[in-house]
Amino acid sequence: MTARAPARATAEHTGTDPGEPSTAEIVVRGVTKTFTRRGGADVPAVDDLDLDIGHGEFLVLLGPSGCGKTTLLRCLAGLETPSRGEITIGGRAVFRAGRGARVDVAPEARPVSMMFQSYALWPHMTALANVAYPLENRRGGRREARAAADRALALVGVPELAEQYPGQMSGGQQQRIALARALVAGQDVVLFDEPLSNVDAKVRDQLRFELLALQRRLGFTAVYVTHDQHEAMSLATRIAVLHAGRIEQLGTPEEIYNRPASGYVARFVGVSNELTGQALDPTTVQTDIGEVTARVPTALVGHPVLLASRPERWRIVTGTPDEPNTWPATVDLAVFVGSRSEYMLGVGDGTRLAVWDSGATSHTTGSRCRVTIDPADVRVLPVDEGADEGSSWS
Amino acid sequence: MVVTARPATPPATPAVPPARRGLFGPGSALLVTAVVALVLGPPMVMVAGLGSGVGQAVSAAVALPGLGTMLLNTVIALVISTGCAVVLGCLFAWLDERTDAHLGWVSRILPVVPLLVPPIAGAIGWALLASPNAGFLNGAIRAAAGLVGIEITSGPLDVFSWPGLVFVYTLYLVPHVYLTVAAALRNLDPAMEEAARVGGAGPARVLRTVTLPSVRPAILGGALLAGVFGLALYSVPVILGTQARIEVLAVTVVRLLTAEFPPRTDVAIVLGLVLFLAVTALYLAQVAVLRRSRFATISGRAARGTRLRLGRWRAPSRALLLGYLLVTAVLPFLGLLVVSLQPFWSANIRFSALQLDAFSEVLVGRRLTRDALVNSVLLGLVAATAAVLGAAVIAYAARTYLRGTLRTLVNGITKLPGTMSHIVVALAFVAALAGPPFGLAGTVMLLFLAYVVLYLPQASVSAESALAQVGDPLAEASRVCGAPPGRTFRRVVLPLMTPGLAAGWALVFVLVSGDITASVMLAGTTNPVVGSVTLDLWTNGTYPQLAALSVVVTAVSAAVVLVSMRLTRGGGRAPSRRRG
Structure with a gap:
């Protein structure tokens, strides 16, 4: 139903040229996020990073824990405030600090949704109420929100769970509810913070293929954080391998695997x-x-x-x-x-x-x-x- | 088929909708400002009010008759009773956490004993039990001695004495030591002790060489906490010490303000500052010790070890635990109950003369007590609700809007009244708000503001731990789903904090409705509350009504505390019940 550019069409798009204006869905320019370690030393979690993510692309941020991938994702969502840099989503600056007027759009006002590692389903709400919540916030209209939530639950294959509470569900079911909640409002950008890391291998493989099919069908831009190279290879149109807050290599899964740019990438993706x-x-x-x-x-x-x-x-x-x-x-x-x-x-x-x-x-x-x-x-x-x-x- | 409400064609430039600026941000900023003003304002006004008269006030304080004796009394009472409390608190904690003398419910009840039976009720209860002539225990001992042919006319126990005072102090300090030491033992990996046992050490040697040294910071921390509490404790020394002519610092400050005419406010403030400095020093020492202890005794996840079998020592150990609860809660309450049912207080209980006159007098007949009860319960309800809801908003707002030093500062200010003694806070309210331009003297409003400030730390601690249990991701998910902070708080954070807040509410309600220290300085005939009226009745010697009032207060406190403990445990289970 939605006319979108085929996902692969933007895969060649590698423009991380800081000087040029970009038409990408998400533009990250010079973003730095430092944390102050106990004792006063500043540690950059994300270090002067540039990244363009095309419309309808499935970009995976890959790296070991502490490489800055989750911090970068949270900066896109507005849950972390970068120390400096600029972030544009859908052509509008959502964050800018360092040059020009400071911009910092609150998470609720950014055109993104997010799926959390811990699912973050609200235990006092039913599955339906959880999924309807983003629509109630964005458009109001409780009845329509519930109807759309019902359809979203059917989309992820668990219409029968509507009246259940998260505490009554298995991990895999909770993940489907969390996915429905992330997709229901039809945001152009969906962020994923290691969403498949808490379930067993079989469920993970199943959900991964469904997620990929949904992304291709709905055409949203996906930014996906993981430390699992297998997951990254099978989902991504492009992978950004992160190391110490910087992008070590950005490319298609084939490029990353067959032509690693450094020993670090070679070691992290596959056995070397x-x-x-x-x-x-x-x-x-x-x-x-x-x-x-x-x-x-x-x-x-x-x-x-x-x-x-x-x-x-x-x-x-x-x-x-x-x-x-x-x-x-x-x-x-x-x-x-x-x-x-x-x-x-x-x-x-x-x-x-x-x-x-x-x-x-x-x-x-x-x-x-x-x-x-x-x-x-x-x-x-x-x-x-x-x-x-x-x-x-x- | 795409089921979401996505538009058929994406807009050319997806516009970021203007952020909806709710009232939550400005509202919470206003609340924080008001709280900071209420916490910091009165003490500053108090100190500034001394102004140029400070030298005169200090010399008047130094010239107080018996100043040296009073300070020495304070030190002696605190050092001895804290020492006893440390020994008993450690013993109880070890018995309950590490041995088969363990009784599940004791470990839950023991820390809240001072809430079940407020110190004022306990002190009066012990006065009724062990005063030299009419004390029930003395009556029983004399009767028993008479049976074996020994005639005693007075005593043998006398609670109005040094041993009596230290005894009741100790009863109320033990829970503070127990709480910190038991928590440390719970976090201490039993494998350390088991390794010592396997290495050939007997139980006593393990206790001496491994267990106690491992929790030494917690013991010291508990001792300092007990010291802070004891230094500010007013009810016990005013009931027991006054008759024994043992005056301590807390009692002197209140006496200067309430019993002298005209009130010697400036001298009281000088002594209040001495009290404040002493409490602050102890508190800072405690914080320092506990901070260090985090590095000293950390073990990962505490595994349940096998409890030490005490054998023939098990029964006496249990008797000791139960004996503590008996003398701290059960006996004083029984003493109050008996007197409340008698026409007058006498060592010989006359079961034929049991009557409810005192209760009907206190609850219905006498206007002062009736008003006091109504005021205390209403103040408890309103102040607890205000403090807990306010603390919840502040905790969430601080975490959402503030970072770094500013957040630490705001959270710290909500805890600040806990480091001042109640006497100092009440003194500051008298100095700042009672007179012009506010003119709140003798109003319920003055009591309300003072109670909210006094018990803000408890409300704030429970709000912060409730918020921590909710965790960041649930609130962040709500923000990313398009709900601004206020809506996130209302729809997600507050509902999930409710069990923790309910426990905090019950705690603050009990503390407010049973408060005595602030009440005795801020309440009068126009705004009577239970605390102030209780002391009046004690001074006038109307014992049955006094006992009846104490019984009512104790019953309300105990009921609220027990119900909330029940609900909190039930609340923790609620999701699993749904799961079932």
Whole structure:
């Protein structure tokens, strides 16, 4: 019924150019939020951040706890007041501090709605009253509000819960009520603060697909906070990976996974094998396990670099094919996890590699083999402070 | 099919609707201003009122006959009774939290004993029980001694003495120590003690080397809290100390203002400031100690350990716990009840002469007591409602609109009257509002304002904890759903705070309707309240009516406290009942 731009249409939109006026649904410019730690030191939770979110886009803010993703979301909702910067939603400034007249629109006057991590359903109201509440506030008309709330409950698949209190419901049911409440007023922007983190895995998968279908159908702009990379990959049109209050990388899920911009992103999204070394020339990196062939960006030639690679890109081979990037290895650990076999291999003098193979477990612990990777699957990155932790294994 | 009321085509530029500016913001700002003025204004006016006469007032205070003795009395009474209260309070807390002498209901009743039987009723009750000649306990002891051939004509107990005074002080200080120490023990991981037991230490050694040292900050904090309460306690020393010729600071201040003519207000203010400084010092020490204790005794989630089996000590331990409740609540109340049913007070109870004359006189016949009861109950209802609702609005407004230092300051000011003694607050109201330009002397309005200020800390503490239990996300969700602060407060926050506020309301009602310290200074014949009339009756020696009045007040207090405890526990269960 609503004519909206297809969600993917704005996915290419990456304009975070502070100088240019933007036509995006949500524009964040230079937003900084500092908290004062006990003892007086100011700690930036969000640090001079720019971000454009297109109309109908599903943007996921991804990062570990403390990276600033929830603070940024709460700044959009008006629940936190940034220290400085500017936030525009739907073409209207809702917050501005630092230059020009100060603007700080109250949460209730912003054209957004929000789904909370704890659901935040009011225990003294029925499901119907909870869902009708935003309409009563925004338009009045109790009867119409109740009718619309009834339809919203049907939309999220729980019309039978209308007269129940939150205390009588399961976690999954409460989440559906919270979702209905976030969608009922038809706001153009819906904010999600880790809304799926409190239910078990099966319910979470189900709700995730329903949420995605609803967003595509209703066409609202979604900003979604999570620390779960799997959730982020399956929901997002674009992912913003946050680190220490800044955007480390902004891109489609494929870009984030296959072309991580830093060791931090590579480590946080998926499992990453990491090797440190010295880039000798545009195709060679000298490491502990010998020379690795990879495409080295020009700027990194002659510098220490970090090599990141995905476990599923490695292959265990038998025989002695004379390919580049092949090393003899020892199987330190072999685990069959259902959809694949996971190996921990020892290469060279103490280097460990995680290698995933989609077949059955065909190599036993202690056996010897050879391991190889296509040079195109080795990502050459600048060294960052997390690099010394070595490869991760999950 | 899209079911929401979304327009078919999105507007070109989604307009942010102008924020609806409700009256809640300005209203709460006005309320905060009024409260700050009421809390800080009178003491400032009082101190400023001394003005140039301050030197004269101080020298008059120093020249008071018996000043040194009075101050020494105050120190002795407080140090000894606080010491006794610490020993008993710790023992009770340990028995109830850590041993199989534990009785579930005792741990709920013990902290509220001073509310069930207000100190004035307890003090009068003990006067009736243990005065040398007509005391019931003395009568019983003499009768028992007579049976074995020992003739005693007077005594042997005398509550109008140092031991008597310290005894009743101690009874009312114990709950303060118990409350803090029991809370600390509840948060102390029993595994620490179990580790000591496994390490080969006996129960007594564990208590001495592990348990008590772990809760030492709480013990010190409880002792200081008891000291603050004891220093400001007026009812017990005025009933028991006056007859024993032991005067303490609180009694002297009130006497200078009410019993001397013309009232020596300036001298009373100087002594009131001494009291204020002493209470403030103790209070600050307590805050400092408890703040440090947070770092000293934190354990994560308290796990329930096995209770220590006391064996043959279990029965005597329980008897001790029950004995405390007996001498603090049950016996004084029985003493009051018996006298209220007799034509006059005598050590020999005449069961043939039981009558309700005193009750009908107090409730119906005598105008003064009748008016006092009506005033006290009405003031209790109105002041409790005003204080609790006001505190709820202030707590929510402070959290919504204020940040950092300003929020701390506003929340701190609502607690400030708790750090002044009641006597000082009442004194300040006399100095600032009784005379011109306000001329509130002898009015119910003066009492109302004083009560609201006096018991604002209790209302504010319960409002803040009720608000904390509601939690931020529920209010934030309402804001994001388009409800401005006032509407959020009315529709979401206030309904959810109700159980906590109800408990706070009951507490303030009981404290106001049974108040004596402020009442004795602010009430007169035109605005009598229970507290002031009780003391009048005591002074005049009309014991049956005095006892009847105390019985009525105690019964009302106890009923309100017990019902509210019941409701609060029920309130906590309400959602699960719905769940059922």
